[in-house]
Amino acid sequence: MQKPLVIALAGNPNAGKTTVFNAITGARQHVGNYPGITVERKEGCVTCGDRKLQLVDLPGTYSLTAYSQEEVVAREYLADERPDAVIHVLNASALERNLYLTVQLLELGAPVMLALNVMDEARAHGWIVDSERLSKLLDLPVVETIARTGKGMDELLAAAGTHAQENQNADWKPLTISYGPDLDPVIAEMVDAIEREKFLTDRYPARWTAIKYLERDDAVLEQGRNAGKVAETLEDLARRVAEHCRTTLNMDPEAIIADYRYGFISSILKQGVLSREDRKERILLSDKIDRVLTQRLVGPIIMVAVLFAIYNLTFVLGEVPMGWLESLFGFLHDTAASILPDGLLQSLVVSGVIDGVGGVLGFVPLIMIMFFCISFLEDSGYMARVAYMLDKVFNFFGLHGSSVMPFIISGGIAGGCAVPGVMAARTLRSPKEKIATVLTAPFMTCGAKLPVFILLVGVFFPTHQALALFLVSLAGWTMALVTSKVLRCTVIRGPSTPFVLELPPYRMPTFRGMCIHTWERTWHYIKKAGTVILAVSILLWALMTFPSLPQDQVTQFETMAETAQTQALAEAQAQNLSTEETDALVTSSLDDVANQEAEAALLHSYAGRIGTALEPVTSWAGFDWRLNIALVGGFAAKEVVISTLGTSYSLGEVDPEDSGSLAERIESNPNFTMATAVALMAFVLIYAPCFVTVVTIAKETNWKWAIFSTAYSTIIGFVLAVVLYQGLSVT
Numbered sequence: 001m002q003k004p005l006v007i008a009l010a011g012n013p014n015a016g017k018t019t020v021f022n023a024i025t026g027a028r029q030h031v032g033n034y035p036g037i038t039v040e041r042k043e044g045c046v047t048c049g050d051r052k053l054q055l056v057d058l059p060g061t062y063s064l065t066a067y068s069q070e071e072v073v074a075r076e077y078l079a080d081e082r083p084d085a086v087i088h089v090l091n092a093s094a095l096e097r098n099l100y101l102t103v104q105l106l107e108l109g110a111p112v113m114l115a116l117n118v119m120d121e122a123r124a125h126g127w128i129v130d131s132e133r134l135s136k137l138l139d140l141p142v143v144e145t146i147a148r149t150g151k152g153m154d155e156l157l158a159a160a161g162t163h164a165q166e167n168q169n170a171d172w173k174p175l176t177i178s179y180g181p182d183l184d185p186v187i188a189e190m191v192d193a194i195e196r197e198k199f200l201t202d203r204y205p206a207r208w209t210a211i212k213y214l215e216r217d218d219a220v221l222e223q224g225r226n227a228g229k230v231a232e233t234l235e236d237l238a239r240r241v242a243e244h245c246r247t248t249l250n251m252d253p254e255a256i257i258a259d260y261r262y263g264f265i266s267s268i269l270k271q272g273v274l275s276r277e278d279r280k281e282r283i284l285l286s287d288k289i290d291r292v293l294t295q296r297l298v299g300p301i302i303m304v305a306v307l308f309a310i311y312n313l314t315f316v317l318g319e320v321p322m323g324w325l326e327s328l329f330g331f332l333h334d335t336a337a338s339i340l341p342d343g344l345l346q347s348l349v350v351s352g353v354i355d356g357v358g359g360v361l362g363f364v365p366l367i368m369i370m371f372f373c374i375s376f377l378e379d380s381g382y383m384a385r386v387a388y389m390l391d392k393v394f395n396f397f398g399l400h401g402s403s404v405m406p407f408i409i410s411g412g413i414a415g416g417c418a419v420p421g422v423m424a425a426r427t428l429r430s431p432k433e434k435i436a437t438v439l440t441a442p443f444m445t446c447g448a449k450l451p452v453f454i455l456l457v458g459v460f461f462p463t464h465q466a467l468a469l470f471l472v473s474l475a476g477w478t479m480a481l482v483t484s485k486v487l488r489c490t491v492i493r494g495p496s497t498p499f500v501l502e503l504p505p506y507r508m509p510t511f512r513g514m515c516i517h518t519w520e521r522t523w524h525y526i527k528k529a530g531t532v533i534l535a536v537s538i539l540l541w542a543l544m545t546f547p548s549l550p551q552d553q554v555t556q557f558e559t560m561a562e563t564a565q566t567q568a569l570a571e572a573q574a575q576n577l578s579t580e581e582t583d584a585l586v587t588s589s590l591d592d593v594a595n596q597e598a599e600a601a602l603l604h605s606y607a608g609r610i611g612t613a614l615e616p617v618t619s620w621a622g623f624d625w626r627l628n629i630a631l632v633g634g635f636a637a638k639e640v641v642i643s644t645l646g647t648s649y650s651l652g653e654v655d656p657e658d659s660g661s662l663a664e665r666i667e668s669n670p671n672f673t674m675a676t677a678v679a680l681m682a683f684v685l686i687y688a689p690c691f692v693t694v695v696t697i698a699k700e701t702n703w704k705w706a707i708f709s710t711a712y713s714t715i716i717g718f719v720l721a722v723v724l725y726q727g728l729s730v731t
Contacts, residue, residue: 004045004052005164006081010074010105011089012098013060014381016117018042019147020089021057022516024157048161056083064104065217072219078110079203082172085164086110087156092122092129092144093505095274099265100258106138109172109205113141113163115156120146121505126276134273148510174205179260183214183253186241190234197230213238214253286381286505294385303386307408310373314366321365329354329361344545352541357534361526368522370409370420375517379509397481398488402428403437407480411444412473418442418693422700432494436487438697439709440480442689445473448638452684455642459663460677476685483716491708540636544607549600557597564589602644607632621683621721622676622729631683637690675728679721686717 011017025044042057058077059070078086086105090098095116105112116122116131135142141159145152178184190210194201200209200223212220213234224231242253249256293299332354340346377383383405391401403425404412410421421441428434445453457468488494549557568589572582602608603625611628618628630644645662666672688710689697698706 004054005085005161005168006054006056006083007085007087007160007164008056008058008078008081008083009087009089010058010078010101011060012062012091012101014384015060015089015091015098016145016147017060017089018057019510019513020087020115020117020145020153020156021055022513023147023150023153025055026512046157048157051161051165053157053161053164056081061101063101064108065212065215075108075219078105078108083164084111084168085160086112087115087160088112089115089117089145089147092116092119093125093127095122095127095129096262096265096269099268100261102138103175103177103261103264106175107177107205107208107211109174109208111163111167111170111172113160114138114143115147115152116142116144117147119144119152120149128275130273133271134268137268137271137273148507172205174208176207177260177264179211179257182245182249183241183256186237187211187214190237193230193233197228199230199234200224200227210234211257214241215257216254289506290385293382294389299385299389303389306377306382307386310370310377313373314369318366318369325361325365347545348538348541351545352538353534364522364526366417368518370417371522372514372518374405374409374424375514376509378517379507379513381506394481397485398433398436398492399481399484400428400430400433400437403433406437406441407444407477410441411446411449412477417448418444418446418689419696422693422696425700430494432488432492435701435705436484436492438700439487439705439713440484442693442709442713443480443483443686444476445685446638448690449684451642452638453681455663455666456677456681459667460674472681472685475682479686479716540607540633542606543610544602544605544633546606547604549597549604553600553604554597557593557600560596561590561593564593602629618718620725621679621718622671622673622725623680623683623721624671627676627680631687634684635688635691637692638684641684673729675725678728679725682724683717683721686713686720688714688717 009017009021021042021044024046044055044057046053046055056077058074061071061074064071064075064078077083088102088105090102102112102114114134116129116134119129122129129144131142131144141163143152143156143159145156147153179187187207187210190213191206193199194206194209199206200220204212204220209220209224213224216238221231221235224234238253245251245253245256293302333350336349336354337346340349374383377386383402386404387401389401390404394401394403406421406424408421409424410418418441421444422438425434425437425441428437453469453472454465457465457472461468565586568586569582572585577585603612607629608625610632611625614628614632615623615625618624623631626645630641633640633644642662645666688694694706694710697709
């Protein structure tokens with residue numbers, strides 16, 4: 001079987017690289033993560049003529065210097081996997097800046113070819129690009145493309161196949177650029193030492209390694225220290241030449257290297273490659289739009305309106321398909337309950353599997369609509385403007401402007417969901433800012449917490465419900481930002497990422513591209529529901545089911561049921577009720593007994609015992625065993641808090657959207673005071689994310705941070721609840 005030719009796609013963010021990948025591979029792509037990290041890895045296989053090609057979409061990068069996780073991943077992939085060809089997708093209207101990555105790829109020795117993308121925009125901006133001249137000067141293939149419309153894709157694929165065929169199994173030939181009289185001698189000295197000791201030469205060209213030492217590339221320095229003692233010599237040489245450059249030129253070596261690279265690019269472009277039509281001052285369409293959308297006063301208002309519109313669109317449009325899914329799982333619930341005999345198997349299938357997984361999959365329509373809207377904002381270029389406008393505020397709290405969207409999606413505008421919110425943090429380039437965002441986004445008022453808040457403000461703040469809910473949402477934002485600041489000053493300490501986000505021109509996204517992005521992200525969510533979430537659902541079901549009530553108590557409740565039925569029939573006969581009224585009275589009496597039995601069974605289960613055992617501690621916050629069980633169940637999903645409270649208050653299953661009877665029980669409970677309600681709302685807002693979110697945090701970071709998130713948010717939430725309860729109880 002013929003081995004496919006491997007072709008990697010590289011390029012700056014917003015250059016259209018992913019659009020090129022989608023246009024070529026379509027639905028024939030596979031999405032996953034690079035081993036051990038959460039950076040997305042996309043691959044797709046296509047056939048071009050008699051050649052089979054495997055395309056790998058590398059993360060978008062501005063350079064191959066180890067600045068972000070994506071840049072390290074792209075560089076290590078090229079060094080380790082050595083693809084047969086690399087297509088560098090460039091934004092033709094920003095050719096000089098984009099060629100900086102080309103130079104670095106050529107210095108690594110990769111068999112590069114160029115795709116000059118968005119040629120229509122370049123021409124509209126007045127740029128004239130001589131691609132043939134560029135191809136001749138750089139000695140590599142150059143193809144003009146407009147990926148959004150598919151123009152040039154066939155030519156690009158054919159040229160890539162030929163280029164890969166020619167370079168298959170061939171040695172890489174690194175480009176050599178002079179870096180001037182201050183650096184060239186020391187680079188030569190370093191190269192001699194590297195080649196003599198065969199220092200990292202199995203991965204990188206010797207000259208490239210020497211340049212990385214001058215650029216103080218942390219990843220290469222770390223690899224070098226583990227590779228041999230010559231690393232000390234190289235670091236010493238780099239340190240001495242850096243001191244010399246600062247003394248004589250007042251510049252660091254990395255700045256000198258960047259200057260010479262841009263000088264090399266400029267010399268190429270000035271040889272007839274790039275020219276511009278002689279026009280008077282032009283104001284591009286994107287600039288005109290930005291004058292409104294990023295204006296200091298109007299911009300934030302429009303931004304809030306856009307985000308609010310997405311929020312509304314998501315929940316308005318998602319309501320109908322969510323209803324369909326609820327009906328489907330309701331049908332499966334009833335069918336399984338009618339087919340399977342009463343007992344543990346029925347309880348496991350119905351309550352553990354169908355209700356557990358169904359509760360998670362019910363969010364799929366919301367997630368799809370939310371991700372579709374986000375894809376539109378990202379592909380149109382507006383998301384970059386949102387990050388730009390909020391970067392200064394978020395930067396103060398140790399976050400990045402791109403952190404705002406994960407917060408919004410998680411429930412910053414009440415009603416979101418932390419699972420897609422945590423996944424949206426993938427757009428952050430800095431790993432530390434991403435972790436801080438992932439750990440604090442679950443503090444928002446997600447849709448699952450809302451029923452709890454609505455129930456409690458309805459009971460204890462009946463005349464100020466809207467204000468109370470607004471303050472709860474505001475408290476979520478405050479806690480998230482303050483906690484981020486604390487984390488960034490302690491356990492996630494490190495400098496903030498400079499705002500280097502490129503503001504791309506506004507473009508009309510393609511429907512196909514948005515659909516592909518939406519499906520990729522949604523499929524990740526569905527796969528989790530079918531694996532980890534199913535296992536945890538069953539575990540929680542077991543905790544709330546075992547051990548079952550002793551036989552003597554079961555017999556006692558059966559006797560109570562018979563007595564209740566007899567009394568109801570006697571009462572109906574005494575009052576001369578109709579048949580329908582008699583049946584209703586008997587059913588009501590039997591339900592009361594069944595609910596009491598459910599309460600007793602819950603109290604006897606492991607979950608009940610946990611709730612009782614926690615009472616000596618949680619009583620400081622005003623929580624009794626009923627609340628403890630509900631909050632333990634809330635770790636599965638916050639929706640469970642209401643339904644579990646219903647069971648523990650002998651009400652049977654309670655619909656979160658219709659909790660009037662539960663409100664009456666709570667209101668009549670003398671131990672459930674306003675102080676308890678406020679402490680409970682604070683705890684529900686802050687304490688451990690639901691297990692689906694915890695699993696997602698683990699997927700996006702690792703299990704260490706997922707466990708940390710669970711522990712520290714629970715501790716913070718409990719301390720806050722105790723302070724509020726004790727303070728309000730005294731007053």
